[in-house]
Amino acid sequence: MTSTLYTRRQALRLGALGAGAAALSAACGGGAAGGSGKEIGIAIGYGISYAPFTIIQAKRWLEGELPDRTISWKIISGGGTVRDALLSGKLHLGCSGLGPLLIGWDAGVPWKIVSSLNDMPLWLVAKDPRFKSLRDFRQGDQIAAVQPGSIQSVMLQKAAQQQLGDPHALDKNIATMAHPEALEALLGGQIAAAYTSPPFQFQAVEQGARKLVDSYDLFGKHGFNVVAATEQYAEQNPDVLTAVHKVIARANDFITRQPAEAAKILVDAEKGKITAEQYEKYLTYEGIEFTTTPHGLVKLAAFMKEIGVIKKAPSDWRDVVFDTVRNENGS
């Protein structure tokens, strides 16, 4: 009897050991950042900022450049989450606004810009007529942004500094929301204001909201979203970086030259409520430029450092980019 008990106990122990080993190896396998596997994981977000990627996907340009790789596309909201996914090695290229990119770079995250996507004006919009300027916001009046530290949050801080004298006056009013949710919450009256991006800010205005802040008034024309990768991945996969930069440039050119065609592709890809005419209007909106070159990065970083969001700012925009865009005319 005892001997059978023994084997049972030993079997249990063996089983536990085996399960532990399996879990450990699974964890280690997943934890390897970088890697030069065949699969390329790319994350994009919500909005027409990612239109180049929609076109690249539809036309299968990246598959054309990298025939021996499989590409998996994901949608992830917020540069902070993208950063975590890149570091965990599950994702290889991800989009981030300049805010989270600089925060990560400042904290020592080994990531840099592969290519910019665009310059876009970012608007703070409110629907309730009570809100005419930032002065009208009280404690508890929530302002949606993708995350604290996002480029929209930084714009809000710049506007708060100008209008209220304290860049952090509205920090506690920020509510973390992805752009589509923010638009719905704004129109439904659940939040006071939303700091989103094109096309959500345009849609909000079309449905009765007003523009309170325009980021171009604060910083001039500036970059919005960029594609980032870890240094390790970039080192091991220079061909992927070159290809991605190349197809983005191609897509940007396509959008700029044939916005009507591009709008049709967006409509087909989304199957949403926005018509091709609307998309064309959004894509060609004054101030929107699809470009691979980061603009206004140094100015934005200097402000983030000034208000204590980051501790060090790059003195040269080339400090935070890979070779792919180093020779372009950035700022």
Next chain:
Amino acid sequence: MPSSTDTPDAPDAPDVPDTPDTPDTPDASDASDTSAGAPAAAPPGARAADTGRGGTPWSRLPTWARRTVVFAALIAIWQAYASLSGVSRFVFVGPADVAEAFARGWANGDIAAATATTMRLLLTGMGIGIALTVVLTVPATTTRIGDDILTLLTSMINPLPSVAVLPLAILWFGLTDSALVFVTANAVLWPMTVNVSMGFRTVPATITMVGRNLGLRGWRLTRDVLMPAALPHAIAGLKTGWAFGWRTIIAAELVFGVAGAHGGLGFFINNSRYFARIPDVFAGLVTIAVIGIAFDLVFGWVERRTVGRWGMKEGAAI
């Protein structure tokens, strides 16, 4: 103790007569605990040999010493993994960094403020939950219709994971403290009503009859006879309710971003993550664990001081 029992090579011989190893022993990890409290000298030796190599000296150590060694070993493994595995410090940090972040966070008031916010929301939610528990269970004990209502409500809502009602709460209350209090109150209410109504139902008939003979009816019967008699269940319910509420409020805060003017611990963790302050993420988790342990200790103490001391412990469904 004969030294022969220490050798794992000859386990069969001493083990047979004692037979503490009946199959109903749940698992090996319990063995060392029970042996420490066993009065006879022989069984511990047999047990120790049973639990494997070096068992005897280990199980002879006092509990605190054993736990301290295990704790220290875990911390050492943690630190070793963090420093030797080459894992990115933006994914995983060692205990030294976490301790530093923990100390800094408490020193500059960030974690204290977040903890205060979370506790305020949790206690408000629990207060509402407790009040509603009384409102629901007292009629359920004294009237048939009340019992029907409670049974139906409990069986419908109790199986629902409490954080699942968060989207609804956001819809009703917006992204406010009220939404968090609502989900917390909902989380504590149902496990508490289940426990408390069970307590009321299992009050011995004799005690109730004595109460009735003294002329007590309705609310007075409930207050003076049923409630004290149901106390063990009520405390168990409070303990379960707290555990549910604590998990729910943290989960809800993680979903939420910012709630009102100040963020709680869940928000602290998320915010630290946004700003790539990974040691702070871990420090927030440690805070949550420490508070969880502290509350469990408090409830254990209350239980010992009340139902344990009054000899009612047997009735408690813990």
